[in-house]
Amino acid sequence: AKSQGRNRYQFFNHNLQADIINNKRLADEILSGIENGEFTAWYQPQFSARTNELIGAEALVRWNHPSRGLLTPDKFLKIADEINVVQTLDRLVLDAVLRDKMRWAALGISIPKVSVNVSARRLHDESLIDSLLNLYIRPGEISFELVESIFLDESEDIAAHNLDRIKSLGIDIEIDDFGTGHTSIVSLLKLKPKRLKIDRQLVQPIVNSPQERTLVSSIIDIARSLGVETVAEGVESAAHAALLHELGCDLLQGYAFSPPLSYTDFTTAAAGQTWR
Ligand code: C2E
Ligand code: CA
Numbered sequence: 439a440k441s442q443g444r445n446r447y448q449f450f451n452h453n454l455q456a457d458i459i460n461n462k463r464l465a466d467e468i469l470s471g472i473e474n475g476e477f478t479a480w481y482q483p484q485f486s487a488r489t490n491e492l493i494g495a496e497a498l499v500r501w502n503h504p505s506r507g508l509l510t511p512d513k514f515l516k517i518a519d520e521i522n523v524v525q526t527l528d529r530l531v532l533d534a535v536l537r538d539k540m541r542w543a544a545l546g547i548s549i550p551k552v553s554v555n556v557s558a559r560r561l562h563d564e565s566l567i568d569s570l571l572n573l574y575i576r577p578g579e580i581s582f583e584l585v586e587s588i589f590l591d592e593s594e595d596i597a598a599h600n601l602d603r604i605k606s607l608g609i610d611i612e613i614d615d616f617g618t619g620h621t622s623i624v625s626l627l628k629l630k631p632k633r634l635k636i637d638r639q640l641v642q643p644i645v646n647s648p649q650e651r652t653l654v655s656s657i658i659d660i661a662r663s664l665g666v667e668t669v670a671e672g673v674e675s676a677a678h679a680a681l682l683h684e685l686g687c688d689l690l691q692g693y694a695f696s697p698p699l700s701y702t703d704f705t706t707a708a709a710g711q712t713w714r
């Protein structure tokens with residue numbers, strides 16, 4: 439038993455060491471990837487539940503890794519966070535969005551709003567606002583998606599202050615992943631977001647579970663009574679879309695309409711309104 443224990447220890451130790459080496463390599467590759475412009479914005483369209491019109495898109499970061507191909511955030515965001523470069527990635531995505539919006543405008547393609555994900559740390563960064571001041575943003579054309587936990591930690595005051603300034607620049611606030619983690623209705627009152635994104639974990643069961651349907655229905659009703667629009671995430675079927683429309687949800691996003699697309703594919707689809 440003793441030797442087994444020792445083996446196990448060595449096994450663990452060996453894996454740990456391999457992890458450290460892999461993470462270090464990944465961290466170095468992220469830094470050089472930033473230098474080399476390997477990170478880009480992909481877009482997932484959002485539609486009006488009522489009219490099915492294209493209303494906007496969520497920008498999602500992707501990494502064109504030189505040897506591993508296209509990588510999604512689950513492969514790199516955790517390490518990027520550990521080495522403190524999520525803010526840099528968020529900024530790259532915002533810059534890409536502003537550039538792509540100009541290209542769409544030049545092509546006569548209307549994408550009324552684009553939202554970007556903003557990491558908690560960035561909202562606490564006092565230089566964030568300075569970096570936004572010299573941008574020209576028309577009211578409502580950009581939103582920041584924030585997860586609620588942002589507002590519940592110790593530096594709440596700076597975050598609240600920054601939030602007000604962001605709003606005053608014409609940038610809308612959307613609460614992301616609502617229904618998971620530190621969700622509270624109180625924060626809706628406090629933050630006065632423009633939109634609430636209902637997490638896909640809540641959205642997906644609504645077709646089969648009356649209880650979850652009631653829950654989502656109540657969230658939509660409360661949001662509406664506060665003048666907050668709702669966006670359903672992870673809408674994977676026409677049945678979900680129809681039900682969400684019936685429940686009064688405003689915007690729909692999910693594989694039922696389209697997965698996230700590269701700039702080129704998104705632009706082609708938006709030009710011809712050919713989703714899926
Ligand atoms: P999120 O903000 O909740 O983004 C939605 C995620 O759900 C995306 O994954 C999207 O591809 C996926 N998704 C969309 N429709 C469906 C559907 O119908 N079914 C299912 N099962 N999934 C769907 P993605 O792009 O891999 O992003 C994962 C997470 O990484 C995002 O979750 C967000 O938290 C984070 N993230 C992505 N881009 C950025 C960024 O630029 N900055 C920061 N800070 N975080 C980002
Ligand atoms: Ca999001």
Ligand code: CA
Pocket residue numbers: 614615635637671
């Ligand atoms: Ca989300």
